[in-house]
Amino acid sequence: MEQTGRYEGGTIRIANEVVKIIAGLAATEVKGVAGMSGGVVDGFAELLKRKNLSKGVKVEVGEKQAAVDLFIVIEFGANVPETAMLVQENVKRAIESMTGLDVIEVNVHIQGVEFKQEETETKVL
Template identity: 70%
Template sequence: MNNNIEHGQIKIADEVVGIIAGLAATEVPGVAGMSGGLAGGIAEMLGRKNLSKGVKVEVGEKEAAIDLYIIVEYGVKIPDVAWQIQESVKKAIENMTGLNVIEVNIHVQGVNMEKEEKKEDNPLRVK
């Protein structure tokens, strides 16, 4: 049996990579949601159906670069949340697609102050 036989190409759409990144990011504690940009100077929070709109993806043959536009919960340590997002997104994309993620850039677009949580509910909250 010849192991060098090429079966064809697999092309993963940028939007698929964007959805994976958006889902991985929103699962991180301290992330209120993805941002669709600034409307009237205020960050617009996207619903779960529009996650990929808060993500910019550049996909090559074997590599990907991701830019995420997020809204964080009030009181969290933003550098800690950003690091966790980077790790979570990199792991999710590499595991699901086989692409090598070369960078995950985090753009904090706003702070969600609507819901108050108890400090012990969120391990990333500033104490």
């Protein structure tokens, strides 16, 4: 479903994909987030850096409200509860300020941890 509004100049529609991209970008801005997760393959979370931000996001958009589920990979050493809370706040703020939707919930699902072994090589579990 898309958000639809009727205004003096006509109708405005915000596609779900737009809300997903806003949420994914806002989540990856938070320090400690390695990227979005595209799912779990063979027990390992697929890490999607900035390639496809909407893949790790599910949204339910009504006429005035939205609910968001984010699937992220966190950097090793990051404080998980604190990082997740910052993600929730940043995503809520970004969606509300850019779309005018009331975000009723932002659920954060930690799908993996990124371990940096060398500067050029990373492993995701």
